[in-house]
């Protein structure tokens with residue numbers, strides 16, 4: 001259930017536009033910021049606020065990579081499987097991360113910290129193989145570099161928890 005505060009933020013967002021549906025993606029991202037993903041209930045409530053049917057909103061949610069219909073980890077690791085990354089052995093990146101985190105593609109670690117998903121070209125082809133974690137892009141990945149990144153994120157999460 002969306003809080004009244006969140007509904008107010010959404011109403012404020014959609015007030016500036018010809019039609020509320022223009023802001024559908026923004027609204028879903030805002031909801032995710034508070035709830036982590038777009039649950040069925042959130043989809044229904046958001047569609048009402050946007051003047052859309054739940055099916056129309058579902059179609060948009062399916063189209064956009066960054067809208068999550070299932071719960072995801074604090075850090076969403078998107079590994080590029082575009083042509084250039086594929087040529088630079090992106091599979092070894094997938095295998096390395098999978099072995100370090102003990103999850104397969106599409107899964108989330110039991111501690112809720114990491115989710116691993118595929119993504120098509122990140123526009124970082126000259127630094128393939130590449131991945132994106134939340135809003136940060138990393139390229140020229142090697143097993144050592146991946147280990148450092150994962151460790152940094154674990155440290156960051158522990159620090160945030162301790163605060």
Ligand code: FES
Pocket residue numbers: 080081082083084085086120121122123124125128129130
């Ligand atoms: S193919 Fe991977 S970043 Fe372009």
